Amino acid sequence: MNGQETVTPLRLGTRRSALAMAQSGMVAEEVAKVTGRRVELVEITTYGDVSRESLAQIGGTGVFVSALRDALLEGRIDLAVHSLKDLPTAAPAGLLLAAVPEREDVRDALVARDGLTLAELVGKSAGRTVRVGTGSPRRMAQLNAWARALGADLETVPIRGNVDTRIHYVTSGELDAVVLATAGLNRLGRSAEITEHLDPALMLPAPGQGALAVECVDPTLAAVLARLDHRPTRAAVVAERALLATLEAGCSAPVAALATWAGTELRLDGVVGTTDGAELLKMSANGPLVPDETAEEQAAALGRALAVRLLDTGAANLMGERAR
Numbered sequence: 001m002n003g004q005e006t007v008t009p010l011r012l013g014t015r016r017s018a019l020a021m022a023q024s025g026m027v028a029e030e031v032a033k034v035t036g037r038r039v040e041l042v043e044i045t046t047y048g049d050v051s052r053e054s055l056a057q058i059g060g061t062g063v064f065v066s067a068l069r070d071a072l073l074e075g076r077i078d079l080a081v082h083s084l085k086d087l088p089t090a091a092p093a094g095l096l097l098a099a100v101p102e103r104e105d106v107r108d109a110l111v112a113r114d115g116l117t118l119a120e121l122v123g124k125s126a127g128r129t130v131r132v133g134t135g136s137p138r139r140m141a142q143l144n145a146w147a148r149a150l151g152a153d154l155e156t157v158p159i160r161g162n163v164d165t166r167i168h169y170v171t172s173g174e175l176d177a178v179v180l181a182t183a184g185l186n187r188l189g190r191s192a193e194i195t196e197h198l199d200p201a202l203m204l205p206a207p208g209q210g211a212l213a214v215e216c217v218d219p220t221l222a223a224v225l226a227r228l229d230h231r232p233t234r235a236a237v238v239a240e241r242a243l244l245a246t247l248e249a250g251c252s253a254p255v256a257a258l259a260t261w262a263g264t265e266l267r268l269d270g271v272v273g274t275t276d277g278a279e280l281l282k283m284s285a286n287g288p289l290v291p292d293e294t295a296e297e298q299a300a301a302l303g304r305a306l307a308v309r310l311l312d313t314g315a316a317n318l319m320g321e322r323a324r
């Protein structure tokens with residue numbers, strides 16, 4: 001007996017998808033190490049998992065998160081693991097973002113037929129439309145903008161579903177390629193199926209992509225879970241999410257954002273566009289971050305400032321404009 005069996009295990013709430021289970025399993029091991037407690041996974045079905053409607057119809061990626069948050073607030077679980085990019089920028093009162101562990105690969109990945117890259121697909125499909133599956137307006141906007149600039153005959157096809165379902169569109173021959181997050185494929189041990197890692201210059205990732213969020217309610221538990229926090233990752237995603245939150249208040253066009261570190265400088269790239277790729281606005285900002293207790297607020301200020309510049313430069317006029 002090591003004594004661990006006598007204390008109640010921590011209940012870690014997770015979605016049931018293969019990706020969520022893989023992510024939660026990894027975090028559970030780390031949580032067990034820092035808390036010295038056993039961790040059991042509690043599977044929670046979210047509306048996003050059972051509905052086949054498009055994410056836009058059912059209210060965005062927040063549908064994956066709200067059932068887990070309800071379980072936390074009702075005390076049915078002690079902590080929850082989310083993909084940070086699915087986490088709405090506004091959190092209900094009482095929830096603590098206890099840890100943002102070190103980020104995985106941030107890039108989007110192409111899984112294409114015959115091992116091809118995007119450029120090869122377009123080059124080898126003369127006279128035929130290249131069909132690329134993605135349900136993400138952000139990915140559609142950037143793929144379509146890329147194709148327009150090249151005069152390439154490419155069509156984005158809205159698809160949804162888990163990683164298996166999406167890759168099956170390619171293996172079945174229905175689509176030429178699909179775009180997925182590299183991080184998800186890596187965590188599932190399926191990186192070998194990636195045929196191209198898309199350069200962020202072509203396909204800027206979603207705010208928070210590749211990062212996880214560990215949420216809980218109990219401040220004592222949060223203080224222990226803070227040992228899983230990776231500060232450079234947290235500052236980066238704080239900047240990206242501040243940009244997203246500010247843009248969400250000003251327009252509803254697709255948004256991409258990526259903060260990267262160069263020494264003590266945080267560089268933030270942002271993209272806002274129209275889904276058809278006819279307009280794509282790209283801007284970046286740099287901030288030397290002082291690594292003190294205000295680092296997160298400095299990162300957030302960088303994100304808000306870039307969002308305001310994007311809005312002033314035309315993001316507010318893009319399709320889907322909201323009154324402001």
Ligand SMILES: NCc1[nH]cc(CCC(=O)O)c1CC(=O)O
Nearest residue numbers: 083086180181183184209210211
């Ligand atoms: N929108 C669903 C979602 N949420 C997080 C990931 C991947 C893992 C990550 O970005 O951390 C995915 C799948 C995808 O975009 O291919």
